Amino acid sequence: MASQNSSASGSSQNTGPGNHLHCYHNEIPPLRVVRFQGPKMGKRFYGCSFWPRTCGFFRWADEVNDEREMRFLLLEKDTKIAELEHEIDMLQLKLKEVETKNAELEDLVHEVGIECTERRLIMESASADKKMGFYLVASWILFAIMFWLV
Ligand SMILES: [Zn+2]
Numbered sequence: 001m002a003s004q005n006s007s008a009s010g011s012s013q014n015t016g017p018g019n020h021l022h023c024y025h026n027e028i029p030p031l032r033v034v035r036f037q038g039p040k041m042g043k044r045f046y047g048c049s050f051w052p053r054t055c056g057f058f059r060w061a062d063e064v065n066d067e068r069e070m071r072f073l074l075l076e077k078d079t080k081i082a083e084l085e086h087e088i089d090m091l092q093l094k095l096k097e098v099e100t101k102n103a104e105l106e107d108l109v110h111e112v113g114i115e116c117t118e119r120r121l122i123m124e125s126a127s128a129d130k131k132m133g134f135y136l137v138a139s140w141i142l143f144a145i146m147f148w149l150v
Helices: 002-013 067-149
Strands: 031-033 044-047 058-060
Antiparallel strands (some): 044 058
């Protein structure tokens, strides 16, 4: 009695709609992709695995509620998301590069600006020295003239 029960439970593992798909050879048909140019190109289908001696089994994958098709679509979506995420990463990297370059340029502009002001200050102080020198000489002359007059 016990051995009969165990052998019966072994056949219950066929779950999910995809596992019920079989060709007329009673084989699980492989998932294939249309490779020739045309409106159906890239479309997935199930065909007999004994091609070209096919039993005539053919089914568009999107017309079958198949687990493998679902998994494939999910994988495709994941790949696309991963690609987009990669693109975002690349864009962020580029943005960072541009920002770094921008900061460098700003530093450069700042440095040049400082240099310019420093130069202007030096020139201004130099001209101020000249002016001071002139006033000093002028006052000495004035002082001398006043001294001679007295
Ligand atoms: Zn077949």
